[in-house]
Amino acid sequence: MAAPTSDCAQFNVYNQGCPARLVLDHLGDKWALLVLDRLRDGPVRFNTIRRDINGVSQKVLSQVLKRLERDGMVARTAFPTVPVTVEYALTELGTTLTARVGPLLHWAEDNMTQIRAAQSAYDERLASAA
């Protein structure tokens, strides 16, 4: 067995030291990617994100943003207005990550047809077997 792309301590995903999980945990997150993508053009306010990303709850968006902030992907700025105004923006780290994710999404778009075809063929085989 050759060396894997990212070691991950003998493939033990439970190992918190695995660097890949640091990023993958965000990718796996149902919303994080959409949030990052929404911030690509510059700072956005909380409720603007909430409105634009259809289906996310306040609680979850709050969690996601907090986590992205903790990981240094997003910067939170609160303006002492009344009522409070809060803006979220990509940090440099977050910007480079978002840039790397782009190609992956493009790959998904480019190969969507193939994936769907594979799924259909698979399902059809199942149906004919039954």
Place this chain on the structure above:
Amino acid sequence: MAAPTSDCAQFNVYNQGCPARLVLDHLGDKWALLVLDRLRDGPVRFNTIRRDINGVSQKVLSQVLKRLERDGMVARTAFPTVPVTVEYALTELGTTLTARVGPLLHWAEDNMTQIRAAQSAYDERLASAA
């Protein structure tokens, strides 16, 4: 608001037509990436994967493989020996996906230190606030 990398139907992640989800669902999967990575060198048998990926149960590995097969990432080949021998291998689609994920993992490795630093700084700020 400019066009996002992947449209996702006005950011509605629930929309199954979103091409990104087709791939992201796999990335979010706790094991799929490890499986894909394990297959990079060529066909591998079920129990070999199971042994090499520490911590995965038969059930889940079975599920993951079936899903990867359905999505056209992995090809399953059963040899009519006694007892049965089954091999899993990356398809061309799976190979290109695995190739695209690599850079992302490298990014994670390269920036792991920064991420950890951000986390520490964040946690420290929380502690001093308390």
Place this chain on the structure above:
DNA sequence: CCGAATCCTTGACGATACTG
């Protein structure tokens, strides 16, 4: 306006046992 706190449902995952 921006969130925190609470309750609740759902489904992912693991352990175990069994089959062709």
Place this chain on the structure above:
DNA sequence: CAGTATCGTCAAGGATTCGG
């Protein structure tokens, strides 16, 4: 060897309510 079937646990996510 390569799975399927069943059960139990547990945490993520949604709905709602309250606070600064």
